[in-house]
Amino acid sequence: MNDKPTTELTSQRIAAVDLGSNSFHMMVAEEFQGEIRTLERRGEKVQLAAGLDSANNLSEEAMDRGITCLAEFGQRLQNMDPSRVVVFATNALRAARNRQVFIDRAEVALGYPVEVIAGREEARLIYLGVAHTQADAGGRRIVVDIGGGSTEFIIGERFDAHALESLHMGCVSYTKRFFSEGKITRKAFRLAVESAQQELMNIRSQYLNLGWKSEIGSSGTIRSVEQAIVANGWGEEGITQAGLDQVIEHCLNYDTINDVDIEGVKPDRRQVFIGGLAILAAVFKSFSIKRMAYSDGALREGALWDLVGRSGHEDVRERTLASMQERFYVDRDQAQRVEKTALALFEQVCDDIGAKSEAKHWLSWAARVHEIGLSIAHSGFHKHGAYLLQHSDMLGFTRQGQLLLALLVRNHRRKMHPADLDLLPVRQQSIALWLVRVLRLAVVINHSREAYEVPVPSLKFKRDELNIEFPAGWIEEHPLTMKDLAEEADLQLASGFSIQLIGCEDSLTI
Structure with missing residues (x-):
């Protein structure tokens, strides 16, 4: 009697799990009258990036910390619809050479697939989260999100991002790099700020030329700086240059990062606070920022809104593929013919091969861009297309998603390479092989390019x-x-x- 209401309630929920370089976070929410209502938030400092060695391999200790955390998250997410749960990993797992070892363990502990997202995709989701939680004051705004291993910069207006960048600097990596022995010195801090300024030179001119009217910061470092300013009476809500200087001066009076004791900054944040502080100081200097507001909404909120958008036929991946078709002069009529045939063939065997509904989307998308490599050369165009799909910035797609798309296109003609599919997560390999076989048949059947009518x-x-x-x-x-x-x-x-x-x-x- 009581099972049905529980099941119905669970089916209405959505969840996002963020495997960050510094912290792992889980957010469970529900859609309610066009809004997302938060039901639960959990976070834990895992410091995954701190476990990367000189060869960019994650240590066993760091992986164990992450798996323990995810096992706890997994308990809370039990029995949820997998299509309404998104789990994504950011800079630390982008960099880790042994990431698949961790991902395989993480998926077992959590019970859901783990996807690695590219830096610009992370930036897109951050902006989406900020845009949905901040009042629209009109005009462009710059959004800065200092993470554990990377910092994202976005210029946008309303819900549209005009510039997306992700730079390789974060509070964990900078604390480890410039304060490796835990000692705080003015020289080390100056070097950290200068390094961040140098990194910012890659985007400074472009962003200043675009311009903006307001500045917004998100995530742990910026929240902690604002809380420290307010708690110590150094300013009001928001971060000013004067307030930031007060926080910096206070921190530089300590000898080690373990000594840092500043009201408003949580104890588990203090060990990486100095690195994030140096990055924020560089951001203020490079962009001549006078005041920065803080946003509660960021990556997780953006991921949930993106998930809601997909179910509401606003999937950004559709726009990304349409843009690539236009950019690389794809014959859309032929792509549509192949897509129609491929989907008709797939519908006849999907139940027998155990394919989930999601597999249909990948087949459809691969058909739309299977000839994308022709813009480079006809010879080996399937290889050129696979390269473009794997290495382009494709908003809405995860790294694993781009790899799957690339492998489908790579294998749609000439000799098949089933061993290529070993690069995919084990859960995808069998279905991917069937998608390859069906796509190949659809391409062959439509070889005439509508010279005559082709039946299904x-x-x-x-x-x-x-x-x-x-x-x-x-x-x-x-x-x-x-x-x-x-x-x-x-x-x-x-x-x-x-x-x-x-x-x-x-x-x-x-």
Whole structure:
């Protein structure tokens, strides 16, 4: 009797888990009358970035800290709809060479897939979170988010971001780099500020030329600085240059980072506070900022709004792919023909191969950009396309998502490379192989590029064999298509997969 209400309530919830370089956070919320209402927040200082060695490998100790935290989060997220839970990792796992080892363990502990997002995608989500939680004062604004391993800078207006950047400097990495023995000196602080200013030179001119009317900061470092200013009577709400100088001077009077005792800054923040403070000082100097407001909304809030947008047909990934089609002169008519055929074939076998509804999106997207590499050269265009998809900044896509898309395009023609799919998480490998096989068939069937009408054949699945049946007599009337399918069958057979073509006299096995 009581199970149904509980299930219905759980199905209305959404959740975001942020595997940051300094802290792991979980946010559980629900959609309510067009808004997101927070139900629970949890956070823990894991300091994953502090566990990176000189070769960028995560230590066992750092991984253990993270897994312990995620096991606790996993308890809270039990029985939620996986399509309404997003788990993303940022700079520390972008940098870690052994990230897949950690991700595999993390997915077991948490119970949900873990996705690594690129720096600019992180910036996009941060801005989305800020835009939904800050009053719109009109005009452009610059948003600064100092994380554990990276700092994001966004210029935007209302809900649209005009510039997105992620720089390799964060409170954990800078504390570790410039205050490695825990000692605080004015020289070390000056060097940290100068290093951050040098990093900011990469974007300073572009951002100043764009301009903005207001400045907003988000996340732990900026929140702690504002709280310290207010708690110690050095200023009102927000961060001014005078208030920031007071915080800096106070911190420089301590000998080590463990000695730092400043009202308004939580004890677990103090060990990385000095590094973040140096970055913020550089930001104020480089952009001549006089006052910065603080926003509660940031990455997690942005991820939840992005999740809500996907269910409301506002998926930014659709816009990203449309932009890439235009940028690389994709023949959209041909892409649409291949997409339509691929989806029609997929619908016939999706239940038999155990594919979830999400798999259909990846097949659809791969079909839209399978010829993207033609803008570079016809020879090996599937390889060129895969490179573009894996290494471009594609807003809305995670690193793993871009890799999946790239591998589908890489394998859509010529020799199949099933071993490539080993680069994907284990949970995706089997379905990805079927998506490759279906996409290849759709491409072959539409080889004529609408020189004649092409029917959608019947497709059946039997173990690893695909049985294709065209309308009676059609395949005999189109010998070039039969030849193309025969060549495709040979290519798939070379990789251990069988195709049987039915629809010509006495049936034909190829």
